[in-house]
Amino acid sequence: MWAICFRECKDLFKGFKPVLIISILLGMAMVSTRLGAAFPDEIEGVTQKEMYTSGLTLTITLFGILFVFALSHSVMNKEIESKTIRFLVTKTSRDRILLGKFMGTVLFWLIIIGTCFAFITLTSRMIHLTNYIEIMIFLLYSISAAFLLSNTVPKSNQSMFIGLILALAIPGLSLWAYFSERWYVMWLKYVTPYYYTDLAFPLQGVPLLFAALFIALSLYLFKRRDF
Amino acid sequence: MPVIETEKLSKSFSRNEVVSSISLKVEKGEIFGFLGRNGAGKTTFVNMLTGITLPTSGRMLLLNNNNDIDQIKHRVGVLPDYSTFYDHLSAKDHLKYFCKVSGKTATTSKIEEVLRAVGLIGHEKKKVGKFSFGMKKKLGIAQALIHDPELLFLDEPTSGVDAESAIHIQRLILELQKNGKTIFMTSHNLDEVERICTRIAIMKEGHIQSTGTMKELKKKYQTRSRMQVKLSSHIRKEQKENIKNLLFSYSIEWKDSMLLVDVMAEEEIPTIVHALSKEGIDIYAVHVHEPSLQEIFLSQ
Numbered sequence: 001m002w003a004i005c006f007r008e009c010k011d012l013f014k015g016f017k018p019v020l021i022i023s024i025l026l027g028m029a030m031v032s033t034r035l036g037a038a039f040p041d042e043i044e045g046v047t048q049k050e051m052y053t054s055g056l057t058l059t060i061t062l063f064g065i066l067f068v069f070a071l072s073h074s075v076m077n078k079e080i081e082s083k084t085i086r087f088l089v090t091k092t093s094r095d096r097i098l099l100g101k102f103m104g105t106v107l108f109w110l111i112i113i114g115t116c117f118a119f120i121t122l123t124s125r126m127i128h129l130t131n132y133i134e135i136m137i138f139l140l141y142s143i144s145a146a147f148l149l150s151n152t153v154p155k156s157n158q159s160m161f162i163g164l165i166l167a168l169a170i171p172g173l174s175l176w177a178y179f180s181e182r183w184y185v186m187w188l189k190y191v192t193p194y195y196y197t198d199l200a201f202p203l204q205g206v207p208l209l210f211a212a213l214f215i216a217l218s219l220y221l222f223k224r225r226d227f
Numbered sequence: 228m229p230v231i232e233t234e235k236l237s238k239s240f241s242r243n244e245v246v247s248s249i250s251l252k253v254e255k256g257e258i259f260g261f262l263g264r265n266g267a268g269k270t271t272f273v274n275m276l277t278g279i280t281l282p283t284s285g286r287m288l289l290l291n292n293n294n295d296i297d298q299i300k301h302r303v304g305v306l307p308d309y310s311t312f313y314d315h316l317s318a319k320d321h322l323k324y325f326c327k328v329s330g331k332t333a334t335t336s337k338i339e340e341v342l343r344a345v346g347l348i349g350h351e352k353k354k355v356g357k358f359s360f361g362m363k364k365k366l367g368i369a370q371a372l373i374h375d376p377e378l379l380f381l382d383e384p385t386s387g388v389d390a391e392s393a394i395h396i397q398r399l400i401l402e403l404q405k406n407g408k409t410i411f412m413t414s415h416n417l418d419e420v421e422r423i424c425t426r427i428a429i430m431k432e433g434h435i436q437s438t439g440t441m442k443e444l445k446k447k448y449q450t451r452s453r454m455q456v457k458l459s460s461h462i463r464k465e466q467k468e469n470i471k472n473l474l475f476s477y478s479i480e481w482k483d484s485m486l487l488v489d490v491m492a493e494e495e496i497p498t499i500v501h502a503l504s505k506e507g508i509d510i511y512a513v514h515v516h517e518p519s520l521q522e523i524f525l526s527q
Binding site for chain 2: 084
């Protein structure tokens with residue numbers, strides 16, 4: 001499982017897309033720190049500490065799902081399409097393949113977000129652990145959703161298309177659901193991670209339950225499949 | 228004790244039953260050849276045994292581990308029928324990675340040993356994207372061997388490789404058998420199967436038609452043998468007429484001085500030879516043509 005995990009993580013660092021995403025996130029982290037430094041006092045309920053991480057948080061909130069889907073929409077179906085999965089399934093269990101890939105993707109994001117926060121911490125001389133955990137909860141939800149997508153949609157070009165639409169639609173729909181009074185829209189906010197970010201601990205962790213559900217569903221589908 | 232045992236193993240895709248209730252046993256140390264025409268269900272059967280495809284029904288037991296293939300995957304090596312590699316990785320990286328996935332660690336010397344065995348030494352650092360089909364096939368065999376498995380499944384190990392490499396692979400398979408490994412292989416190359424396999428199963432339309440050693444299959448499907456008797460080149464026309472009368476109950480043919488007689492049983496051969504000698508006909512040579520695996524296969 002660890003071999004698959006580290007291979008997945010290493011592979012995610014290759015290519016143009018991760019470089020672009022890392023640049024955007026680090027760029028936003030730098031903007032945040034400047035913002036924090038420029039406003040040493042609290043403004044409109046936003047503490048200086050929050051200001052340091054606001055750029056990064058906003059970027060992840062708006063584009064986090066897009067970033068994750070762009071990198072991981074084909075995490076499983078590409079291996080199945082190319083038949084490289086046959087080598088893996090003959091060597092280890094299907095649980096270990098999926099969980100290894102999942103952990104590799106999580107590790108990639110832990111490193112990326114960790115690097116951004118390390119930069120912010122060094123500049124602000126403040127520890128932003130809560131923010132880091134909040135962003136990682138959001139990303140764990142997104143990663144699990146990407147795994148479910150990749151296990152449900154058989155072709156990687158289809159999962160890219162659907163993933164792109166979902167990544168753009170989910171933030172918009174969640175925002176609409178958040179402010180809507182209509183019952184047929186309202187429920188949407190409970191299944192996306194945005195609503196829970198405003199809530200206190202432990203409700204902030206609810207997206208993790210969704211993540212577990214998505215991974216369990218992915219495992220169920222993956223274990224029933226012929227290659 | 229069998230290392231592979233299946234009981235009524237079946238696989239259906241939608242309503243189409245591709246493998247139908249196959250019960251089979253393969254003993255330790257065998258090279259078991261699995262034959263069949265395209266679409267007979269060979270690959271599906273192998274894929275079920277190796278965890279690539281899930282059976283619809285039935286039971287299978289590999290290395291005495293009941294139904295849970297995951298527990299013994301590190302003891303099994305598989306060359307799937309069709310597979311691609313990660314183009315950006317080298318042959319060495321592939322072997323390292325696959326060995327780790329199996330839960331073992333491959334040393335540099337082990338990697339070199341396996342690459343040498345399959346004839347890929349010198350290409351270990353080359354990106355697999357630049358490999359030819361034959362080289363990929365060899366790498367496929369290498370990845371099946373890298374974790375030193377007890378049981379090997381090779382789906383058409385020599386298809387698509389040049390004649391020299393095919394012989395090299397056949398020798399390697401025999402060498403692996405000598406080292407105590409059990410090999411289950413499918414092939415379209417009937418000569419290869421006839422030459423190296425200790426037992427053979429012939430599959431047709433999802434069923435196993437026959438199983439046995441080459442000798443057993445020949446015995447089973449041998450309806451007649453052709454006896455070729457070389458006589459003197461000066462044999463006269465009246466002598467030929469005499470022979471025809473003498474062997475009136477047999478179907479005979481002449482090819483110059485060569486007498487061709489179809490016999491139903493081996494026991495008839497000395498009787499014919501004796502009868503010809505008694506007539507004063509000089510016999511220069513006798514050859515009995517037995518059906519090849521190809522002939523048996525085509526008769527299915």
